Amino acid sequence: MSKRAYNFCAGPAALPEAVLKQAQADLLDWQGRGLSVMEMSHRGDDFTAISSKAEQDLRDLLVIPSDYKVLFLQGGASLQFAQVALNLLPEGGKADYIDTGIWSRKAIEQAQNYGAVNVAASAKKYDYLAIPGQNEWQLSKDAAYVHYTPNETIGGLEYGWIPETGDIPLVADASSNLLSRSLDVSRFGLIYAGAQKNIGPSGLVVVIVQEDLLGRARSSCPKLLDYKVEADNGSMYNTPATFSWYLSGLVFQWLKEQxxxxxxxxxxxxxxxxxxxxxxxxxxxxxxxxxxxxxxxxxxxxxxxxxxxxxxxxxxxxxxxxxxxxxxxxxxxxxxxxxxxxxxxxxxxxxxxxxxxxxxx
Structure with a gap:
């Protein structure tokens, strides 16, 4: 076998070699069951054990409080740009967004389809080479939530701090830095992260949401995009991305072993x-x-x-x-x-x- 290259791809990104070797072994025969981990029913006992362990390991790693739901969904972080608004931004409501680069701007563009968006601060004044301090932010008193992007994958900007938003829920697109270091999840109302950076392969998005924020989806929200529906069904309202979920679980185990x-x-x-x-x-x-x-x-x-x-x-x-x-x-x-x-x-x-x-x- 040739030596593996050093992979600096922004995503889908490098996976731990130990995880790839385990997946290789499980591909044809998962734990002696004579079938691939990709071939089993998502509602069967085998996959239920895989999914439950993955969730618990993620909870352990991030010390996720018990009053938060952890969802393993599809559509990547880009679908969350709309899904967050459909669930948290009421008809006629307003949300605050912070613009620090390409990904935060994409989130802003989507949210504008569902309500008023106040761009409370922008790094444009710094040519996107610095993050505006919170003393520069113009937050709304009546915002449904405040959304920001802790790490801009393309521009290379990252917050070294968590914004203070008082009683207004803080929403974070943490796709490219979740699991890179410790994080106080209790400071957030909702965190979402596409898997293909530090979590696992593409095809999956993890959503960590405070239970109090469930059940707020607007009537026009498709059932499949309602966080409460997914939470009530263990992220299995429809067939989930089973292989991505399984591989992410292996990454969580690897992280704990490190x-x-x-x-x-x-x-x-x-x-x-x-x-x-x-x-x-x-x-x-x-x-x-x-x-x-x-x-x-x-x-x-x-x-x-x-x-x-x-x-x-x-x-x-x-x-x-x-x-x-x-x-x-x-x-x-x-x-x-x-x-x-x-x-x-x-x-x-x-x-x-x-x-x-x-x-x-």
Whole structure:
């Protein structure tokens, strides 16, 4: 078997090798049952055990309070842009949104289809290179909820703090940083996260919602998109994404085996400090994001001479350093260093960047 490459893809992202090996073993024969984990009934005892354990392991990792429901749904985080509004924004109501980049703007565009949206703050005034402090926010007193994006995968902005919204529920699109470090779930009304970053493969979205927020869906909300319907049916109102759910459960087990989120946070801190530290001390590479607002998970950077971009990417590919090209909307480079991307991978990237700078600087 050839050596696995170092995968810096923003999503679907790297999965832990131990998880892939377990899935490989279970693909044809799950625990001696003579069938694949993809072939069993989602309502049978076998899959019920898988789904229950996955939920409990996630609850353990995040220390989720008992008055929150955990849902394993389909449609990815992008469907949540509409689903949140359909469930939490009443007819004629208003919601506050914070604009820090492409993903938060997509959420704003969808919510505007269902009610009034107050963009309470925007990073546009900082060219999306810094997050406006909460002292700059213009929150509404009558908002149904406040929505923000803790980590912008494309722009590389991440909040190092949780907003204060008083009695108004805080909603977070935590797709690209959930499980990267410890989090006080009790500060949120609802958290949603597409799986394909730190949770598992694509095809699944995790929703963590306070029970008090269930049962508020507007009458026009499709039944399948009603959080209460999904909660009452154990996320199985219709057939769920069973393989994605199963694989995510393996990732949760792997995280617990690593020592949980405090241990993962220490490693993630090392990785981002190593990469940003090299970029900041380099004369060839630059990251323009305000230092206090830099993402731990998605590190965009540019070469001082953009004519060298293709040479850099071709050389990286030859060395098994994959998917370093920046998002098409912003260009440059981007290294996504999620949980399953090892410290060794980041060390290999920095070694190549050093070599490249010596050769072309």
């Amino acid at each position: 020592g949980g989120l405090p241990a993962i946070e220490r490693i993630n801190r090392q990785k981002q400090e190593l990469l940003y530290g090299y970029i900041d001390n380099s004369e060839m590479y630059v990251n323009p994001i305000a230092k206090n607002d830099r993402s731990w998970m998605n590190v965009p950077f540019r070469l001082q001479d953009e004519r060298l971009d293709k040479v850099f990417l071709d050389g990286a590919e030859e060395r098994g350093l994959l998917y370093l090209q920046g998002h098409r909307s912003v260009g440059g480079m981007r290294a996504s260093i999620y949980n399953a991307v090892s410290l060794e991978a980041v060390q290999a990237l920095v070694a190549y960047m050093t070599e490249f700078e010596k050769e072309h600087g």
